[in-house]
Structure formats: structure tokens, C-alpha cells
């Protein structure tokens with residue numbers, strides 16, 4: 152097999168063939184351009200991970216300046232939209248159960264009295280937490296809100312009450328995206344997600360298709376080398392990947408006004424590594440599948456942990472440690488950090504280096520498995 | 531057989547699929563410039579054998595050379611000089627005829643590629659349709675394209691797996707004309723077929739059933755070795771006669787051929803005894819030479835008794 156080394160001519164034959172086939176397969180091509188567009192619109196416009204103006208009911212048993220201040224503060228924040236201020240316990244409970252309100256704030260009878268005595272009165276907040284994402288931000292905002300609201304009223308002789316620390320400050324100061332615009336976070340991440348999804352499926356299909364259509368038998372009977380086939384099949388899809396990246400970056404810039412703090416060439420360079428790593432997954436999958444349906448199923452299996460555990464959907468630090476371990480093994484996790492770092496923080500090569508080598512390692516591992524498993528016979 | 535150059539010389543070739551020997555201890559010698567027919571019923575292991583010869587399947591046992599290279603370890607070299615035409619069309623249906631030929635020409639690194647592709651299109655008579663997608667070609671045209679693609683790198687050995695299945699008689703005749711011309715120029719051809727007339731066009735034959743080699747040699751040798759006695763019967767109510775003869779001692783085959791009946795068996799004495807009652811009643815019994823088909827069916831029946 153040593154005399155039968157990689158041959159550029161044969162490699163080029165595969166590249167040319169793949170390009171022609173890709174051009175003929177209009178549907179797949181349209182999908183590869185369509186998927187990033189659809190996802191951009193879905194994630195960019197429709198999905199908002201930080202919902203505001205959540206319907207809220209306030210039940211106040213204490214008619215004092217302090218309770219009015221609280222209502223006023225809630226009303227003035229973007230998060231709460233007070234839809235009810237009175238009603239029986241029963242009525243309010245129904246509202247919550249039906250989802251007409253997301254929150255119910257109970258102000259107890261002795262609220263102002265205990266506040267003035269410095270007894271740290273309790274506020275009962277009931278939240279419809281079926282969707283934790285929807286309430287998370289609002290809840291953390293409330294904490295700050297309540298404590299600062301009274302600062303205005305607790306003056307003069309009452310100012311001594313302000314000294315005592317209120318409930319713990321949960322809300323974190325937001326660097327880089329102080330306005331907390333979801334799109335800034337989502338759009339760079341989307342680039343990685345779209346690449347992961349399309350690249351894995353498409354390469355897995357490209358090789359499985361040869362087996363399913365029987366053309367593999369012909370290909371294997373020629374002197375072509377597995378490496379020539381694999382790399383020859385990858386090249387056209389790297390190009391497709393860059394088309395997708397261009398689309399997404401253009402949308403990021405012109406539709407969502409995502410800042411581009413760092414170097415674009417650096418980002419494009421990292422993307423080459425990331426696309427290659429993703430393509431090796433597709434190739435390895437194709438060695439294990441018998442038909443195109445299986446290939447697509449496997450690609451989705453891979454896609455799931457990627458989208459859930461990479462920090463795209465949920466904050467990475469909020470995951471249990473076992474999930475973080477899985478996340479660390481995925482190239483998407485590291486790519487997301489790099490892409491967000493370059494775009495939003497203006498990171499340079501030095502800052503992204505620790506995220507580069509895991510992607511490279513992943514690629515080498517996958518490629519080794521892929522070439523080892525690639526059957527040069529029909530056995 | 532010494533003196534002459536053997537293009538294929540393998541022994542003991544065996545392939546098992548999940549424990550079942552699909553090709554069992556087969557030896558084959560094919561000389562340069564020979565057209566070697568490879569026959570056998572469906573599922574007898576012909577395709578499997580061809581695949582092993584060109585390195586597509588790994589044999590479980592066997593040794594020998596193909597084109598001077600060890601067929602077990604040097605398949606990369608063998609592939610450069612073999613044209614393998616698969617049983618099922620396996621070129622790219624979404625590529626045009628010309629693009630398919632061009633792809634193959636690139637893979638084999640043919641010098642002056644465009645010329646070679648054009649020449650191939652001309653011999654095929656496909657110049658006006660060169661831009662047509664291979665997928666829209668009719669079955670017969672696909673076969674012709676596949677053959678042209680196998681020949682483009684001027685191989686020294688052709689392995690053809692049922693190249694004429696579904697091809698019309700005229701095209702079939704042209705095909706065989708071409709094969710004989712190539713063989714005369716020194717190309718060796720190993721071809722599988724289910725057609726008896728094609729078998730008779732081969733220089734030599736091998737017949738396998740259930741993975742076992744049952745007969746080989748020239749057509750005459752194969753027929754002789756089977757030692758089959760065949761009668762041609764003419765007369766009234768042949769269909770009823772056939773029903774009565776079937777299953778009688780010594781009678782192995784009763785086959786209707788238009789207005790005649792062919793009755794054959796290996797045990798001539800037993801046969802004569804069984805047919806004695808039917809020699810009267812208007813039936814004429816005429817001893818004839820056994821045909822290749824009679825021989826093959828007889829071989830297959832025997833193989834069934836022995837191996838399954």
C-alpha cells in the first residue's frame with residue numbers, strides 16, 4: 152500500500168465530480184443556503200430568550216407609601232406589566248393557573264410596619280415557572296428592584312434602615328452586552344450551529360450515497376485511495392460552509408448590528424479549522440451507516456448534544472458538571488467561545504488559543520477513526 | 531497449459547458470509563487473450579468471485595496471481611490494469627455520459643484525456659448525446675456506457691459481470707464482435723452470463739453452483755464430461771407424455787422445445803428401460819447431442835443433491 156500514495160490527480164478527479172454533483176443537486180444546495188437564513192430569522196427575530204413585559208398581578212394587603220413605591224417600581228421596570236391590582240385569592244390563583252399572569256406579588260398586611268421596625272419583611276412572589284427561561288431574568292431583576300426602590304423613601308431618620316444589607320444581590324453586572332441584547336449572543340453562535348448541522352449531514356450523505364447507489368463498487372475497483380476520496384469530497388463542502396458563514400456574518404452586521412470588535416481574517420481562519428473538524432464527523436459517521444436515512448439520523452444524534460450542551464441554548468456555567476464535560480468535548484462549545492470572543496470582545500490569537508487546540512485534537516481523533524473505519528472493500 | 535501466459539492463476543479461493551461458503555475452494559486459470567465464460571445459477575457466487583479477483587472483497591482462503599500480482603496482497607496494482615464492469619450499473623446517474631467518462635479518465639490518469647474521452651464517445655456512437663445524464667439512458671445504453679468506461683484506460687484484463695443482461699440481440703452481437711476483436715489484440719476477458727449462446731461464444735468455460743466448481747473446459751469438453759444421453763421426441767400429446775415421463779427412473783430432465791420434447795439423463799440403461807413403454811403409440815425417439823443448457827441443468831441438479 153506504500154507505493155500507492157496520495158495522488159493529486161485522482162484527488163482532483165473526485166473534487167471535480169463532487170462539484171458537478173453538488174451543482175446538479177439543486178434541492179440540497181438550496182437547503183444549504185436556506186437553513187442559515189431560516190435559522191437566522193427564527194433565532195434572530197422570533198426567539199427572545201429575555202422576555203419582557205410579563206403579565207403580573209399584585210395583591211396588596213398593606214396600603215402604605217412603601218407598597219405603592221413597590222408597585223410603581225415594578226410598573227416602571229421593563230420586565231413586569233401589572234395587569235391586576237385587586238381580587239380574591241381564588242381569582243388570582245386561577246389567573247396564574249391559566250397562564251394569564253406570569254407572576255403574583257403578595258404584599259403582606261404588616262409590610263410597612265415591619266419595614267420601619269427593621270424586621271426585613273417578606274414579600275411573597277409566586278411565579279409561573281413552567282418555563283424557567285422566561286422567568287429567570289425577571290426574577291433576578293426583581294431582587295435588585297425591590298431593594299433599590301425603597302432607597303428613595305428611606306431618607307432622613309429612616310436612612311438607618313438602608314444600611315442593613317437587603318436580600319443578596321443576584322443580578323450580575325453584564326459586561327460586553329450591557330443592554331442584554333439576545334441577538335449579540337445568538338447570532339455568532341448561530342454560525343457554529345448552522346455549520347455543525349449542515350456540514351455533518353452533507354458529508355455523511357455524500358459518502359453514504361455512493362454506497363446506497365452502488366457507485367461505491369465502481370469507485371473501489373479503481374486505484375483511488377481512501378484519503379483522496381475523503382479529502383476530495385470535503386473540499387467542495389468547505390466552500391459551501393464559507394458561503395453560509397458569509398450569509399450569517401452579513402446578517403449579523405447589517406440586520407442585527409452585532410459589533411465586530413476583533414479581526415475578521417482571524418475569525419475566518421478559525422472557521423476553516425472548525426468546518427474541517429465538523430466534516431470529519433460526517434465522514435466518520437458515513438463509515439458506520441448503510442443508507443442515507445441512517446446518516447441523517449446519526450447526524451441529528453450528534454446535533455442534539457451540540458445544541459443543548461455547547462452553551463448555545465443554555466448558559467454553559469449553569470449546567471451540571473457532567474454536562475459541562477460533554478460540552479467541553481464538542482468542537483462547537485469552543486468555537487462559540489472563540490466566535491463570541493472575537494466578535495464581541497475583540498479577542499486576539501492569544502486569547503483564543505486555549506479554545507483552538509481542543510478543536511484540533513477532536514479533528515485529528517475523528518479523522519483517525521474515519522480513515523481506520525473506511526472500508527476499502529465491500530466486505 | 532504451461533508455455534502460455536496465465537493472466538489469472540488462482541487456487542483454493544474461498545469466501546464465507548456469516549459462516550456459509552459462498553465461493554468454495556475454486557481454482558481458475560485463464561490465458562492471455564482468452565474469453566473465459568463464467569456460468570452458474572443465481573446466487574452461485576460468480577459476482578463474489580469477480581469481486582475477490584479485483585480486491586473488492588477479501589478472500590477467506592486462496593492464493594495465486596492475477597496479472598502477475600498476488601491477488602491477495604497487491605490489489606492496488608491489479609486495479610490499475612483491470613476493467614471491472616459491475617452487474618448493477620454503478621456509474622454516476624447525475625453526471626452526463628461525457629462527465630462520467632471524463633471522471634474515469636482522470637482517475638486512471640490517462641494522458642491526452644479529452645482525446646481519449648472523444649474516441650470513446652465515438653466508438654459508442656454517443657457523440658450527439660454526450661451531455662445527456664447517464665441516469666436517463668435506457669438499460670442497454672447504460673451497459674454500453676459502462677463497457678466504454680471500463681475500456682478507457684486500456685486494461686489488460688476485463689472482468690464483465692453480466693454485461694449483456696437486458697441488451698437487445700443486435701447490440702449483443704455487436705458487443706461480442708467487440709469483445710472478440712479486443713481478445714484478438716491480447717486483452718483477456720472473464721465474463722459471466724446466463725445466456726447459452728454467449729457461453730458458446732467463449733473460448734472456455736467454468737460452471738459453478740452453490741460456490742463449487744462443477745465443470746470447466748471448452749464447450750465440447752464440458753458437454754462430454756457430463757455424459758448425458760438426450761432424446762428428442764416428436765409425436766402427439768407431448769405434454770401428457772412429459773407428465774408421465776417426469777420422475778421415471780433414470781430420467782432427469784424433460785423439457786419442451788416447441789413441437790419437440792428433450793428427454794435426458796445420465797444413466798443410459800435406466801433411461802432406456804423407462805422409455806420402452808412409450809416407444810410405441812406414434813412417438814418418434816431420436817438420440818441427439820446434449821446441449822449446454824441440458825448439461826448445466828443436470829450439473830445443477832446434481833449439485834443440489836450434493837451440497838444442500
Ligand SMILES: Nc1ncnc2c1ncn2[C@@H]1O[C@H](COP(=O)(O)OP(=O)(O)OP(=O)(O)O)[C@@H](O)[C@H]1O
Pocket residue numbers: 529530547552570571572573574575576577578579617
Ligand atoms: N455482502 C454480502 N453479504 C452476505 N451475503 C452475500 C453478500 N454478497 C453476496 N452474498 C451472498 O452470496 C451468494 C452469492 O452471491 P453472488 O452475487 O456472488 O451470486 P451470483 O452468482 O453473482 O448470482 P447472480 O447470477 O444472481 O448474479 C448469494 O447467496 C448472496 O446472497
Ligand SMILES: [Mg+2]
Pocket residue numbers: 576577578617691
Ligand atoms: Mg452476480
